[in-house]
Amino acid sequence: MDLITRRIIAEREGKMDVDLEEYIDPESAKYNDMVEQIRKKLNFTSLRFHRLDDMIESVGIDPSKLCTYCWSGRE
Helix, strand or coil, X not given: CCCHHHHHHHHHHCCCCXXXXXXXXXXXXXXXXXXXXXXXXXXXXXXXXXXXHHHHHHHCCCHXXXXXXXXXXXX
């Protein structure tokens, strides 16, 4: 629970073991609400995360050769 994203999701869902699919989709309402809650909790004026697909593209490595478990929760 060191990651603020996990803490916020647990607060929103009332439990820790949840499907993260909507929380990792930057187009979903759950993702946007999570980011807004993090922004407020940290007292930031704005907050934005890099998109996983943009990060993968920027490193120029085949996605099958990258470990993205920390972002997607998928092995």
